[in-house]
Amino acid sequence: MAALVGERSIIHQDIPAVNLLDKATTSHYETVKTYKHSSHPLKTARPIRIIVVGAGLSGIAAVKLFKETFPNGDVELVLYEKNTDVTGTWLENRYPGCACDVPAHAYTYSWEGNPSWSRPYVGAVELYEYFKGRATAYGVDEFVRLEHKVTNAKWDQRSGKWKIQITNLQDGTDITDEGEILINATGFLNSWKWPDIPGLQEFEGKLLHSADWDHRYDFKDKTVVVIGSGSSAIQIVPQLLSSVKHLYSINRSKTWIIPEFGAEFAPEGRTSFFSESQKDQWAKDKDSFLEYRKRVETSLNKYWEMMYKGSSLQTMASENFRKAMEERLQHNQELISKLVPDFEVGCRRPTPGHGYLEALAAHNVTVKTDAIETATANGLRLAEGTVLEVDAIICATGFDTSFRPPFPVTGLEQDLREAWKDEPRSYLSIAAAGTPNYFITTGPNFPVGNGCLIPCLEANIKYAFAAANKIRHEGIKSLAPKPSAVDDFQEYKDSLMNDLVWYKNGKKDGKVWGPWPGSALSYLAIMSAPRWEDYDMIYLKANRFDYFGDGRDGLLAEGGDLAYYLTEPGALKH
Incomplete structure (x- = not known):
């Protein structure tokens, strides 16, 4: 876009040399020559x-x-x-x-x-x-x-x-x-959103979204379906297992379920707690606390090496995580085929799923990987024809990640x-x-x-x-x-x-x-x-x-160290 009158873009060309036979160019040159600098010190800030x-x-x-x-x-x-x-x-x-x-x-x-x-x-x-x-x-x-x-x-x-x-x-x-x-x-x-499922709003049971939860709803002895296999679904499913009568998990995408990030800092996993004496020590000994924080950060930043295809860390992670997932699924081949990824670790964000795979292998849980055709008044109809009749539909389907502004x-x-x-x-x-x-x-x-x-x-x-x-x-x-x-x-x-x-x-x-x-x-x-x-x-x-203003630096105008650029080896102040 061309600059408005009185403005100049840095990509504009410089003014050509004056040709005395070119009246228009001469006029332009004379206009520029009338420029008068601003009367303020260098880099005076505007509000x-x-x-x-x-x-x-x-x-x-x-x-x-x-x-x-x-x-x-x-x-x-x-x-x-x-x-x-x-x-x-x-x-x-x-x-x-x-x-x-x-x-x-x-x-x-x-x-x-x-x-x-x-x-x-x-x-x-x-x-x-x-x-x-x-x-x-x-x-x-x-x-x-x-x-x-x-x-x-x-x-x-x-x-x-x-x-x-x-x-x-x-x-x-x-x-x-x-x-x-x-x-x-x-x-x-x-910006959370309902999944694009025909008839979803006509469902007559309880409809919930992970980002708009209703804590008043009682799941005891209910049949529910959780749609999604991302981080929110992975955290929700184990929490509901002991209450519900039956749970259907719709897993259209596979996810690497891994040990906890920074597991070395939590020997007992999710059940780990810090003692009062440990917290008190960190509060008093700032150096020790900073050193601990740096070790945690360093551990997480090291994960980056796993993101290169074919790297030794990627190969090792794939082998170890696959083995761990199979064990946690009790070597159930049907569940392994549905849930264990065939792509590299990290392609989708790996998630520490405390109790998740164990929940999916429970007797009162059914894992479905079929597409959802439509919602009904009583539940969901899957593409292969199965109808899931449920009391509640939980949409753990995440957020609008298109990056378009809201x-x-x-x-x-x-x-x-x-x-x-x-x-x-x-x-x-x-x-x-x-x-x-x-x-x-x-x-x-x-x-x-x-x-x-x-x-x-x-x-x-x-x-x-x-x-x-x-x-x-x-x-x-x-x-x-x-x-x-x-x-x-x-x-x-x-x-x-x-x-x-x-x-x-x-x-x-x-x-x-x-x-x-x-x-x-x-x-x-x-x-x-x-x-x-x-x-x-x-x-x-x-x-x-x-x-640039009128040639004065702000230090001259406002007062300050007018020899700030001088130093002396061994001097305490510079």
Whole structure:
């Protein structure tokens, strides 16, 4: 898109040499010669407003990092959250057995651990309480607007701002807001959906979704069906086994059921708890606690080596996990053929299924792998003709993982939901071509299963704030990834995926837009050093160097160490 009058894009060509016979060119040259520099010191910051959508783990982190990054009060921040409280995933998901499947000490912010976790694999309520406590400590209440759902976001190139529409869910009124930076922190476990089963809403029994659980329903002596074989189903099934009369499990896809992540830190598995003396020691001895946290993180980051096809770790994992699954299924060949994967470990996210395989082998459980044809008033009809009559249908079918924004996001030309309808083509997971000043946490090809998770969320926020600082200090109206940079990242990503175990929808030639093409550590390194050369930039003034100002450095204008560049070996202060 051409720059507006008074702006200049860095991709514009320089003004040609003057030809005195070319009146138009001479006039253009004379106009440029009338330029007058701004009368402020170098890199004088302009005030801007940052809008964050979502107050889950990323949104909570954003508040702490905002206070550290912008301490002078010349940047505004607001968070819009559709729920009645913060923490996102751990507020919404409360199904039986819902818990963190990695050691909890690897599920905190990088800048502070939690010595008070009750056990290695904590449940949803304890996770909510911890992150709610962090939100209180960081002062999130000062910035968040609860029960405010963003319904539309549109970039206005003339003003250089995002125009946001929000519905106040408390009273149904609509409001508007605007800001120079928009951060979409809605996450990938946010928008749950019913499965596309004809007649599902006509079912006359109890219909539940794992992300919208009804704890009042009594499963005792009921016949139920659980649809799904992902992490939520794997946690739900063992919890219901002792109550239900009979349980049908619809397993259309196979999943590697593995030992616990970081099992060496939980000798008794899910039944492990930390003693009060251990928690007290961690709270008092910070060095010892940090060393323990590092060992847990290191263990998880080592899993990355398993993701290479044909690697020794991949081969060993496949053999060991297959053997363990067969033993846990009591060597039942029918169940083994239905449940044990024939693809590489890690292609679908492997899941520690405490008690899951044992439950599927129980006498009151039937595993079905057939497609569902339709729902009926009394249950489900399968494609091969079997009718399952049940009291309750549990849809453990997950979330919308298309990576399309949950609301219209219209950049320079197109709504991102339409642009990403068939394939979400991000720039390093964090941004999108044609969508200025827009940043995403957990976007397409974010390292969701590549090692450390929460530090990568933090890295997304730091990256967006680095862009905000560049924009406000260097006279930039907007920046957006160059289409060529997006193309190159997609090409690189697709190439590396050929060496890794991931492929999409059972197709080994399918494009992958779930995980990052590399380890989580590689992602952290790349996020820490933004490649601004990959961005198209539009400046506020026609001269890109106008932010140089009147020749003074800020230290001269504001006072400070005017010899900061001097050092002396052995001196205590530099």
